[in-house]
Amino acid sequence: MGQKRLMKGNEALAEAAIRAGVQGFFGYPITPQSELLEYMSKELPDRGGTFVQAESEIASINMVYGAAGAGARVMTSTSSPGFSLMQEGISYLACTEIPCVIVNVMRGGPGLGTIQPSQGDYFQAVKGGGHGDYQLIVLAPNSVQEMANFAFLGFDLADTYRVPVLILADGALGQMMESIEFPDYVVKEHLTDKSEWATTGRINGREQHILTSLHLQPEEMEMTNKILQRKYREIEAKEVRYETLFTDDADLLIVAYGLSSRVSHKALELARKEGLKVGLLRPQTLYPFPSTVLNNLAEKVKKILVVEMSAGQMVEDVQLAVEGKIPVEFYGRMGGMIPQPDDILDKLRKMNESTLNV
Amino acid sequence: MYNMVDVYISERILTPDKSMDKVWERPDLLIDVPNHYCPGCSHSVVHRLLMEVVEELDIMERTIGIAPVGCSVLAYDYLNVDMQEAAHGRATACASGIKRVFPDKIVFTYQGDGDLAAIGTSETIHTVNRGENIVMVFINNGIYGMTGGQMAPTTLEGAKTSTCPEGRNLDLMGHPIKIADMIALLDGAYYVTRQAVHNSKTVRKTKKALLKAFQYQIDGKGGTSFVEIVSNCPSGWKMTPLEANDWLAKNMFEYYPLGNIKIPQKEE
Numbered sequence: 052m053g054q055k056r057l058m059k060g061n062e063a064l065a066e067a068a069i070r071a072g073v074q075g076f077f078g079y080p081i082t083p084q085s086e087l088l089e090y091m092s093k094e095l096p097d098r099g100g101t102f103v104q105a106e107s108e109i110a111s112i113n114m115v116y117g118a119a120g121a122g123a124r125v126m127t128s129t130s131s132p133g134f135s136l137m138q139e140g141i142s143y144l145a146c147t148e149i150p151c152v153i154v155n156v157m158r159g160g161p162g163l164g165t166i167q168p169s170q171g172d173y174f175q176a177v178k179g180g181g182h183g184d185y186q187l188i189v190l191a192p193n194s195v196q197e198m199a200n201f202a203f204l205g206f207d208l209a210d211t212y213r214v215p216v217l218i219l220a221d222g223a224l225g226q227m228m229e230s231i232e233f234p235d236y237v238v239k240e241h242l243t244d245k246s247e248w249a250t251t252g253r254i255n256g257r258e259q260h261i262l263t264s265l266h267l268q269p270e271e272m273e274m275t276n277k278i279l280q281r282k283y284r285e286i287e288a289k290e291v292r293y294e295t296l297f298t299d300d301a302d303l304l305i306v307a308y309g310l311s312s313r314v315s316h317k318a319l320e321l322a323r324k325e326g327l328k329v330g331l332l333r334p335q336t337l338y339p340f341p342s343t344v345l346n347n348l349a350e351k352v353k354k355i356l357v358v359e360m361s362a363g364q365m366v367e368d369v370q371l372a373v374e375g376k377i378p379v380e381f382y383g384r385m386g387g388m389i390p391q392p393d394d395i396l397d398k399l400r401k402m403n404e405s406t407l408n409v
Numbered sequence: 410m411y412n413m414v415d416v417y418i419s420e421r422i423l424t425p426d427k428s429m430d431k432v433w434e435r436p437d438l439l440i441d442v443p444n445h446y447c448p449g450c451s452h453s454v455v456h457r458l459l460m461e462v463v464e465e466l467d468i469m470e471r472t473i474g475i476a477p478v479g480c481s482v483l484a485y486d487y488l489n490v491d492m493q494e495a496a497h498g499r500a501t502a503c504a505s506g507i508k509r510v511f512p513d514k515i516v517f518t519y520q521g522d523g524d525l526a527a528i529g530t531s532e533t534i535h536t537v538n539r540g541e542n543i544v545m546v547f548i549n550n551g552i553y554g555m556t557g558g559q560m561a562p563t564t565l566e567g568a569k570t571s572t573c574p575e576g577r578n579l580d581l582m583g584h585p586i587k588i589a590d591m592i593a594l595l596d597g598a599y600y601v602t603r604q605a606v607h608n609s610k611t612v613r614k615t616k617k618a619l620l621k622a623f624q625y626q627i628d629g630k631g632g633t634s635f636v637e638i639v640s641n642c643p644s645g646w647k648m649t650p651l652e653a654n655d656w657l658a659k660n661m662f663e664y665y666p667l668g669n670i671k672i673p674q675k676e677e
């Protein structure tokens with residue numbers, strides 16, 4: 052561990068990516084992620100990497116496709132409208148099994164929306180926003196420290212499974228400053244050695260390497276899909292990450308990720324002071340989703356409250372996980388508004404009352 | 410800056426060995442399988458030339474090609490070099506990513522007119538504007554071959570396609586785009602040339618142009634090399650191969666004249 056530093060989330064993520072050995076960064080300016088791009092432009096060229104400001108997010112993601120396909124650790128970052136533009140490229144990356152890290156520092160939408168923080172891209176991030184059947188590993192940090200930690204983790208997971216990994220943050224996490232420490236990190240060579248499949252040129256006359264997502268025969272395309280699905284099942288079995296707080300004695304369980312989980316934590320503390328038995332489940336991976344742990348918790352708690360900065364997108368996954376065992380309610384703000392602890396507390400009080408009435 | 414003079418590049422090309430009878434040999438790097446191109450299609454000729462060039466320059470071990478979306482989407486089935494298949498129009502972004510992180514690799518893109526000059530126009534212009542040290546091969550057949558013969562940005566005035574059945578009407582559909590001339594204006598363009606492969610003479614010239622373009626990349630000269638090849642599409646044009654080559658010579662060259670559009674300043 053190094054010394055503590057005070058950093059913005061966007062910068063911490065960029066610094067961590069450099070320490071994770073990122074060889075190329077391709078990006079396009081958009082608020083509220085631009086500090087990430089700016090940090091990279093300043094630091095990366097001096098530290099052995101390549102920075103390119105692309106002409107669009109479409110170009111960025113396809114530069115990632117090229118460079119990662121040739122075997123490099125590379126990444127791009129953007130915010131919501133730019134993430135929409137990347138979807139076709141991400142679908143290609145997923146199908147050709149090219150590892151990379153993509154960062155979406157979400158802002159409010161739809162449309163041009165607002166530059167204020169939001170979680171409105173959950174569906175696009177978690178359900179495979181582009182065409183075809185695919186998944187990204189989706190990491191959801193809730194602090195500046197995790198913005199950094201998940202950059203290291205993101206590259207390692209991407210290389211382990213040969214999948215694109217998405218770090219799904221929001222404008223507040225990107226902009227806020229907190230003190231962090233960078234973990235000691237050593238690049239694992241077995242992960243970064245891509246000589247088995249990368250397009251490097253036919254070194255020593257080895258067999259041709261082809262990266263393509265075209266499989267005209269439906270039997271072959273289905274086989275490609277089956278290989279992907281098998282990989283996703285393995286990821287679902289091994290890579291679920293979450294944090295629980297006060298779930299042991301909880302009657303009411305909040306489920307929230309990212310910034311919403313920070314606000315929810317505050318609401319939980321207020322509620323506990325009033326004697327409400329509230330717990331919190333915070334998914335750190337949105338895909339794979341902590342469905343099993345939620346399903347188990349649904350045996351213990353009486354009700355679930357999902358808190359999101361959206362119209363309620365993750366709430367669908369929570370409902371699926373609890374299989375109707377208990378009621379799932381929702382509190383959210385949209386379009387760049389952030390839920391307040393008091394409002395969540397109000398909701399918890401009401402839920403608690405109706406629980407007693409049952 | 411612009412001139413039409415051919416530049417001497419390789420003795421190999423200009424002085425073929427007269428003692429031999431063999432006039433054509435499949436380059437080892439051209440995979441020996443029946444290809445999916447229609448009889449007479451320019452794509453297959455250019456494939457062969459590309460592999461001859463990679464062989465002659467001995468760069469296979471560091472060459473990476475980018476296939477487009479279009480009839481040549483399966484180029485990697487024939488070109489025995491490492492290849493990535495890019496999304497429609499994005500080949501040069503993909504190539505830029507590779508070349509920037511691995512400047513010692515030799516990177517080429519291979520694109521049709523729809524890919525390069527319609528959906529990928531932005532990538533085309535900005536790749537050249539950044540002066541990416543890659544080779545861009547541009548197959549201008551004036552039509553969307555793969556999707557069944559729709560109008561391309563390069564379709565000539567009056568030419569009939571499945572989406573301009575009465576012929577291209579400039580008032581309604583805009584003008585055939587001269588993308589090579591456009592990008593030659595960019596400072597990042599190092600070498601821009603327009604060639605053809607409809608007869609043996611033009612095939613030889615195209616080979617020379619490709620050799621030059623790859624040599625510039627190897628030498629690390631400053632900028633992008635762009636080789637347009639005015640091509641046919643017998644099926645899309647609904648002609649026999651011979652008719653298509655005839656039509657091409659009579660109609661395409663007037664609008665897309667062959668020759669160098671921009672050559673390195675030292676060589677002017």
Ligand SMILES: Cc1ncc(C[n+]2csc(CCOP(=O)(O)OP(=O)(O)O)c2C)c(N)n1
Pocket residue numbers: 478479480481497520521522523524525548550552553554555556561
């Ligand atoms: C995003 C997207 N839009 C459209 C298509 C359909 N499509 C495939 S090839 C093609 C046109 C290719 O024409 P061109 O680039 O001229 O190549 P040619 O087949 O003539 O060699 C189109 C429109 C696609 N694959 N992807």
Ligand SMILES: [Mg+2]
Pocket residue numbers: 521522523548549550551552553554561
């Ligand atoms: Mg075409």
